[in-house]
Amino acid sequence: MSEVTFHNTLTRQREPIEPTKGKLVGMYCCGPTVYAQAHIGNFRTFLSQDVMRRTLQVAGYKVLHVRNLTDVDDKTIKRAFEEGKALREVTEHWTRVFHADCERFNMLSPQIEPKATDHIQEQINMIVALLEKDHAYATEDGSVYFRVSSFDGYGKLSRLKERELTTTAADASPNDSDEYERDSMADFVMWKSRKENDGDVFWDSPWGEGRPGWHLECSAMAMKYLGNNLDIHSGGEDLVFPHHENEIAQSECSCSDHTQFFKYWIHCAHLLVEGGKMSKSLNNFYSVDDIEAKGFTPVALRYALTSSAYRQTINFTMDSLHAAQSALVRLKKFSDETLSAAGLKRAALLKAIDKGKHSKDSWGPLAKAWQTLSNDLNIAGALGAIFTTIKETKTTELSAEAAQELAIAYHKLVYALGYDLTQVVIEKPKVEAPEEIKALAQQRWDAKQAKDWAKADEFRNELTSKGWKILDSKDGFEIELL
């Protein structure tokens, strides 16, 4: 098993991953809120987590991946109300869309994908435990808050002591009933009492009807499914505070022994679009569909979203998609070359890698690429090393043994990076040319055979002006759309 390191937000250091138990890594990712199609910014994070998981697998670990679905919150309720539909109907629709998008991106599915609404009882149980230990208090309207001052560790992730309250308190709206009953502005809500605009979205609880607060679901579900494997917890950088800070507070206080709630906290930076923040008003709020409509494949988008450091803000541009597309063609070609030199089939090889069959095989000339990738997921560096190897390797001159080693090592990297190379089109799709064009092309060919270059060029120009191009080969020609 080779070493994999990640930057841990908790310690601000790059650390080798050492699972709590054996070689099973528990990995919890904060998933989507299913009220609309996820945008490319969401996917930048989910894709980074996918590469994280794949890299761990290639390194020889087993990964138990849990990613929740937030299917009750202000936004989902609002959406359901606007559409006059049941909450569940809305969230189930967007969940299906999310899954379809994930598949297009060639993302591995989490083994467990729990929904907030399926774990109301677990969340209530946590609140009960926290109330008993005086880490929480109920207010008169039937809401329950976490008492931040009761937890010394509060702020250890985000490095904020208690929140800077002087400014925020002044800004806080006194009319917001969620706010004014709190003992301290720093306290956060775990149970929200039922409000008028919640419609029929509420559950019974010891404090009356209401619904869980946002931070609680992740705590409850992570503890339920990964209680013994609290290794990696990951999400977007915006979640460091307050979401993850609050998760830690609730979770650690709810355990009798204050068990550490996850060892490794990994956060992905956001992305900019064409230099600016993504926003609906700027019309740069893209989904996978939008990018595909512009003629790019999901794998090109995947490449563009993951080819630089995950902890670094990236600027997503159409240029980066073009670059991705070209780079992928080279990766695909080399994949084809190594496979044919080794006499292996891509699908079968990737499947074997997925099952961990080649985890001990040697990296050969790609050792540097792997070492770079497994060092805090330096994808850009790994790609650099891969392209260098591609440039330096003549697959036709390899021995059968070396070809096999190379093909396996190369595809382990392809697997870790998660590129679905079958989506990469090397040859333009053939389009049947109309008779008129075919005739012109034939005339050009005849002129060429007669070595009447001037005439041949005339025909070529005419074809070009009509939007077609001719590709000559030794003993024939092909017609393609320009």
Added chain:
RNA sequence: GGCGUGGUAGCCAAGUGGUAAGGCCGAGCUCUGCAAAAGCUCUAUCGCGGGUUCGAUUCCCGCCCACGCCUCCA
């Protein structure tokens, strides 16, 4: 105000105390009658000013610039 990140070639982007990977684009060459494809080659002294050092883009200090979080947000 508090916490944090970054400034490397036309664009994107790794990395290192000893004069800088890679990708895209562009240019040139080879090959083709031409073209396409392919292959080869070429393009930076690392924001600015100091300091430490035999030597810094890489360490330290100051400055400038850009950006993020502190409120729902991947």
